Amino acid sequence: MPRDRRGARAEEHIALLRTLWCATEPYVEFAPMDPRPQPVQRPIPILVGGHSDRAIDRAVRIGDGWIAALMSVNRLAELITTLRRAAESHGREPDSIHTVASSTYTDSRSFADSYRALRRLSIDHLQVVIPEPDPRLVIVRLAEIAAAATRVRADYVGPTQAVHM
DSSP, rough: GGGGGHHHHHHHHHHHHHHHHHHHSSSSSSSSOOOOOSOOOOOOOOOEOEEEHHHHHHHHOOOSEEOSSOOOOHHHHHHHHHHHHHHHHHOOOOOGGGEEEEEEEHHHHHHHHHHHHHTTTTTTTTEEOOOSSHHHHHHHHHHHHHHHHHHHHHHHOTSEEEEOO
């Protein structure tokens, strides 16, 4: 796929998926296929990735959210500002755009610092990359991540309130 046509193709695919998943009798004809099981959630959220202005605009225009790749918190803050401006220009409430960010886990302290910074950006969902080749160590790291996240959340809402992130 030529690079300059990827955006148009993504838009076409998103429209097609929404039709397949949501229309009772789509007007588009396909080769014989069975698009079941259809997702239960309606509407089906579609999150769009990309870091160019056009990709972010696409996420706001036809998506339900935006997925950021792994990047620095400062760069992510710049793109969140771009995303919010795009939402406003399309008449959408910026907080209605679901945002997903990524962070790499190296140790408890640096993860807690990153998590605090991401919370200040109002990220909705956090993917955590655990660069461990040994699955047994991944389990250990998960416990460390959970403990660090719990401590950071307590800084924001107190221990009895639930927070989804």
